[in-house]
Amino acid sequence: MKKLIYTLAIYFILFIQTVCASYSWVQLTTLSSFERDRATGFSIGDKLYFGTGYINSIASSDFWEYNTLTGTWTQIADIVGNRHGAVGFSNDGKGYICMGHQPIGYVYFNDLQEYNPTSNSWTFKASFPQTGRYGGNAFVIDGTAYIVGGNLGSASGPYSNSMVAYDFATDSWSFKSNYPGTLSYYRTSFTLNGFGYVGSGVKLGPGGYTYYDTFYSYNPISDAWSPIPSYPGGSYAGMTSFVFQQQAFVGLGTDNSFNPNNAFFIYDPTLGIWNPGPTFTNGPLRSHGVGLSTSSRAFFGTGYLSGNSLDDLWELTETLSLHQVNGEAVSILYQNGSFIISGKRSNSGTIEVFNTVGQRIALIESTGDNTVCNLRKGLYIIIYSESNKILFSEKLFIP
Known part of the structure; x- marks a missing residue:
């Protein structure tokens, strides 16, 4: 169990690096x-x-x-x-x-x-x-x-x-x-x-x-x-x-x-x-x-x-800075309590939602272009995967 937690922590840190913010x-x-x-x-x-x-x-x-x-x-x-x-x-x-x-x-x-x-x-x-x-x-x-x-x-x-x-x-x-x-x-x-x-x-x-x-x-x-x-x-x-x-x-x-x-x-x-x-x-x-x-x-x-x-x-x-695999133009919009996905490669995907300390707070199987997920105000990290490959990752801020 300790090894699993350690692995997940490293995975999240590496992931954060792929979506680091650039301010101007x-x-x-x-x-x-x-x-x-x-x-x-x-x-x-x-x-x-x-x-x-x-x-x-x-x-x-x-x-x-x-x-x-x-x-x-x-x-x-x-x-x-x-x-x-x-x-x-x-x-x-x-x-x-x-x-x-x-x-x-x-x-x-x-x-x-x-x-x-x-x-x-x-x-x-x-x-x-x-x-x-x-x-x-x-x-x-x-x-x-x-x-x-x-x-x-x-x-x-x-x-x-x-x-x-x-x-x-x-x-x-x-x-x-x-x-x-x-x-x-x-x-x-x-x-x-x-x-x-x-x-x-x-x-x-x-x-x-x-x-x-x-x-x-x-x-x-x-x-x-x-x-x-x-x-x-x-x-x-x-x-x-x-x-x-x-x-x-x-x-x-x-x-x-x-x-x-x-x-x-x-x-x-x-x-x-x-x-x-x-x-x-x-x-x-x-x-x-x-x-x-x-x-x-x-x-x-x-x-x-x-x-x-x-x-x-x-x-x-x-x-x-967005992380995408093989140039796939996948994008996700969060609107009115739902994730709207465009550019999917297949009908089945997974949406993971993390808070800013690396805790996964939602794991959702997405079988369509519109996936319901009610989130409170806050800052989140969103990962979308298909066949265990990350196609999209981004910060999400809900004011």
């Missing part, structure tokens, strides 16, 4: 009035929303909507209060902006504003129950937004590690366990599989700037933080992160020599490891950009480089 960056349409850094944003459906931030060192309040289906930009209603370093998030078809800093007058916001895309209007909600701040983080899990840390003053702080949860249903706040990492700001954050993740960051002390590579995951059920492996690319602040196909992509930012980072690493929550991701060499490197995702696509844009605010927008795309 595609530049999208941008606006001349879009350049900014330390901005924020959120996504609603197939639309991305970017706004606030520094426009060449001047805090702004404007907001823009990008339709990912049509590639068009529309200016929407301004938020109340020019600011940079705010946090943004969305829930149930509405967007939210919280906190931020306006250097003119030394204003540190603790407000929360809700955007309704139907009415194109902002509404004030219950204010953040602590002193105003900027450079914090936010993530959303099951109807609750978690606001973490931030800077309450100048570049040297004071900083905060507090975490406060906002309940969308009751418009109320509650205090949660503090972030356990070193006091800092301009970390990055993301939500993945029901957990929140926060890491990296910078602080200014008597000896100068210190940058961090540590990351922690948050379990909302136990209200507890746990360390995960440190970011393998180095210590950075102002990094960009987004989730794509149930994995987190984290990259860019600057280090303690103010050198920009061109690497992305991918966090796999199932295995608890970081894997090398796609290097960004297509455009200017940056810190303080904005990463956003829809249900099946991922983007980042804006940012700061060498005293300049950036106005570009990029999408991460994936090209799969």
Whole structure:
């Protein structure tokens, strides 16, 4: 039995190599009035929303909507209060902006504003129950937004590690366990599989700037933080992160020599490891950009480089390397709970469905062109065979 399991494990690893992903960056349409850094944003459906931030060192309040289906930009209603370093998030078809800093007058916001895309209007909600701040983080899990840390003053702080949860249903706040990492700001954050993740960051002390590579995951059920492996690319602040196909992509930012980072690493929550991701060499490197995702696509844009605010927008795309035998043009489409097979060599074949850790979760005999197989949301590996020969293999992502 042990030998059989070992053989299957090797087989799956070899198979994974045949369908390894190749990522590329595609530049999208941008606006001349879009350049900014330390901005924020959120996504609603197939639309991305970017706004606030520094426009060449001047805090702004404007907001823009990008339709990912049509590639068009529309200016929407301004938020109340020019600011940079705010946090943004969305829930149930509405967007939210919280906190931020306006250097003119030394204003540190603790407000929360809700955007309704139907009415194109902002509404004030219950204010953040602590002193105003900027450079914090936010993530959303099951109807609750978690606001973490931030800077309450100048570049040297004071900083905060507090975490406060906002309940969308009751418009109320509650205090949660503090972030356990070193006091800092301009970390990055993301939500993945029901957990929140926060890491990296910078602080200014008597000896100068210190940058961090540590990351922690948050379990909302136990209200507890746990360390995960440190970011393998180095210590950075102002990094960009987004989730794509149930994995987190984290990259860019600057280090303690103010050198920009061109690497992305991918966090796999199932295995608890970081894997090398796609290097960004297509455009200017940056810190303080904005990463956003829809249900099946991922983007980042804006940012700061060498005293300049950036106005570009990029999408991460994936090209799969398919394994086919003897040039057979077999293809499989998954639609409405069924596999639709074209180019079959015979009337009988086998479909195998694996999860990302190599466990086979379905083995189906396919005797026609349409084979029913109800799968939940997630990332899968599909193998189609005839007469014990693999004719098709590919990743399948169900958003």
